[in-house]
Amino acid sequence: MGKIFDTIIVGGGAAGLTAAVYAQRAGLDFVMLDVASSMGSQLTQTDEVENYTGMGKISGMELVMKFREHAQSMGANMVDEGVKEIKKDGDIFTVTGSKNEYRSKTVIYCAGATHRMLGVKGEDEFSGKGVSYCAVCDGFFYRNKAVVVVGGGDTAVSEAIYLSNICRDVFIVHRRNDFRAAKGLVERLKKCENVTCEMNAELFEIRGDSMVNAVELKDGRVLKTDGVFVAVGIVPKSELVSGLAECDKAGFIVAGEDGETSCEGLYAAGDVRTKPLRQIITACADGANCVTAVVEKLNA
Numbered sequence: 001m002g003k004i005f006d007t008i009i010v011g012g013g014a015a016g017l018t019a020a021v022y023a024q025r026a027g028l029d030f031v032m033l034d035v036a037s038s039m040g041s042q043l044t045q046t047d048e049v050e051n052y053t054g055m056g057k058i059s060g061m062e063l064v065m066k067f068r069e070h071a072q073s074m075g076a077n078m079v080d081e082g083v084k085e086i087k088k089d090g091d092i093f094t095v096t097g098s099k100n101e102y103r104s105k106t107v108i109y110c111a112g113a114t115h116r117m118l119g120v121k122g123e124d125e126f127s128g129k130g131v132s133y134c135a136v137c138d139g140f141f142y143r144n145k146a147v148v149v150v151g152g153g154d155t156a157v158s159e160a161i162y163l164s165n166i167c168r169d170v171f172i173v174h175r176r177n178d179f180r181a182a183k184g185l186v187e188r189l190k191k192c193e194n195v196t197c198e199m200n201a202e203l204f205e206i207r208g209d210s211m212v213n214a215v216e217l218k219d220g221r222v223l224k225t226d227g228v229f230v231a232v233g234i235v236p237k238s239e240l241v242s243g244l245a246e247c248d249k250a251g252f253i254v255a256g257e258d259g260e261t262s263c264e265g266l267y268a269a270g271d272v273r274t275k276p277l278r279q280i281i282t283a284c285a286d287g288a289n290c291v292t293a294v295v296e297k298l299n300a
Contacts, residue, residue, distance in 0.1 A: 008031055010086070010107060018285075021076065079097075107265065115235070149172045
């Protein structure tokens with residue numbers, strides 16, 4: 001039958017790497033898969049993190065590297081192998097990777113989430129040709145140019161602030177009258193002299209030739225721009241377990257603080273699960289809580 005692990009951790013972001021540290025400390029026989037996903041996580045696309053306790057200001061990439069180095073230094077069994085399928089037969093899970101197959105008594109699923117698309121005309125056509133979902137990744141290409149940021153949450157406001165230091169003009173388009181972002185971020189945004197806030201406005205179309213050169217709003221106005229940064233929320237990467245565990249209407253895995261899902265032995269941590277606050281520190285807490293729950297289950 002082959003080896004059966006105590007648990008398999010799927011995903012290499014803040015939740016997964018914290019779970020690996022706690023699993024190692026708990027003496028669990030485990031493997032962590034898809035570690036390379038941490039390099040494409042939302043954390044690495046964050047230019048400046050200033051609310052992770054004890055770190056002060058640090059870039060998202062630096063922080064995730066510290067997480068990885070911590071787990072590696074403890075001897076965590078980490079494999080850079082993508083996951084293709086997760087099945088359960090009786091009490092045993094089978095996780096099919098891109099190279100190997102792994103079996104375990106439990107699974108801690110930490111696959112995270114990806115950026116939500118606007119779904120407007122021109123978005124697909126100009127993706128990578130002026131349409132971006134990461135200001136930190138692509139902001140450099142718009143130095144001294146005009147850009148539009150779409151959204152009104154923490155991510156959108158943070159990206160507008162970041163771009164204001166690079167771009168000539170920044171327009172932030174938000175469909176509501178007030179920003180949903182943290183008050184501190186909004187106050188910082190107001191101090192950016194080259195940022196124009198287009199409130200109660202929605203994007204209708206992204207235009208261009210070979211590259212983006214303008215956007216049209218639903219009220220008919222046209223803004224000349226060299227780039228569009230979309231920051232309108234996230235979509236959970238729950239498809240691998242959606243047939244095993246209950247998910248809400250948005251696709252987030254239904255799970256509480258202990259990470260327990262409707263599928264016995266399957267735990268969800270980080271941005272992929274239902275929760276009121278999706279932050280780095282809460283993802284880390286999820287990873288730790290899931291390992292604690294796994295240990296309790298295995299010792300029951």
